[in-house]
Amino acid sequence: MLMNTVENNAKNIAVFVSGGGTNLQALIDAQERGEIKNGRIVFVLASNDKAYAIERARKAGIEYQVVSRKAYAASEEYDAAILSALENRGIDLIVLAGFLSILGPTVIEKYRNKIINIHPSLIPLFCGDGFYGKKVHTAVLASGMKVTGATAHFVNEITDGGAIILQKAVPIEQGDNEDILQYRVMRQAEWEILPKAVSLFCEDRIRIVGNRTEIIGTSF
Ligand code: GAR
Numbered sequence: 001m002l003m004n005t006v007e008n009n010a011k012n013i014a015v016f017v018s019g020g021g022t023n024l025q026a027l028i029d030a031q032e033r034g035e036i037k038n039g040r041i042v043f044v045l046a047s048n049d050k051a052y053a054i055e056r057a058r059k060a061g062i063e064y065q066v067v068s069r070k071a072y073a074a075s076e077e078y079d080a081a082i083l084s085a086l087e088n089r090g091i092d093l094i095v096l097a098g099f100l101s102i103l104g105p106t107v108i109e110k111y112r113n114k115i116i117n118i119h120p121s122l123i124p125l126f127c128g129d130g131f132y133g134k135k136v137h138t139a140v141l142a143s144g145m146k147v148t149g150a151t152a153h154f155v156n157e158i159t160d161g162g163a164i165i166l167q168k169a170v171p172i173e174q175g176d177n178e179d180i181l182q183y184r185v186m187r188q189a190e191w192e193i194l195p196k197a198v199s200l201f202c203e204d205r206i207r208i209v210g211n212r213t214e215i216i217g218t219s220f
Helices: 002-008 022-032 053-059 075-086 105-110 133-145 177-201
Strands: 010-017 039-048 064-066 094-095 115-119 146-155 164-171 206-208 212-215
Touching: 002 053, 002 064, 010 177, 022 039, 022 053, 022 177, 039 053, 039 075, 039 105, 039 177, 053 064, 075 094, 075 105, 133 146, 133 212, 146 177, 164 177, 177 206
Parallel strands: 010 039, 010 094, 039 064, 094 115
Antiparallel strands: 115 146, 146 164, 206 212
16 A cells, blocks of 8 residues: 555656666666655657667666757747646656756746756766766866766756766876776766666655755655
8 A cells, every 4th residue: 555655646757868868777776676755767869860779768668759859940839848748647757867968948947846867977067057967077188187986866957967866086197098988987976876866866865955965864
């Protein structure tokens, strides 16, 4: 009976993707292991039809739709298309998992504090406009830093500027290049903290205090 109550209240998650979709896969795998507590992935939205992430959604039996950025001249039109793709799906949480298009203010406003992004650095370092994908790791390596990492955070109008939920540090090793570092950051940090942050959200365990968050409870 209790199980049913939890199931019926489960939050509906939409995952937005643009590329390989390894973070989507990490979410699907976590869901299959029962680690997304009180949430389920019900929809995948891809910003381009070449994204391998679409294949991952298809294999997992998750409904998906391509809303191609290129098909819309103005960002307002793209936002409207995204909102219409989400309509009637009862989406409680949007997860940007390697989604490389910019979300406009109407989407952000409608889903205020309900959009989580994964970024491949320790915010506030190496983030903001122009820092995405491998470019982040190129800049990190050029800086000479010995540590980098990943950040799961809420999305607001400032690129990579919303409240941080979880972060994990990853060492930079001698001889690293962008590919090696990107993979280490994904494997050691992104694929771990993104499913955890999503589960915490679905369990209503994230309290937003200004531009900071507090995690309710101790075990996570
Ligand atoms: C991931 O490293 C993700 O953190 C990054 O793009 C990659 C997508 O990989 N996102 C950003 O840079 C956003 N600013 P994936 O498609 O295999 O999940």
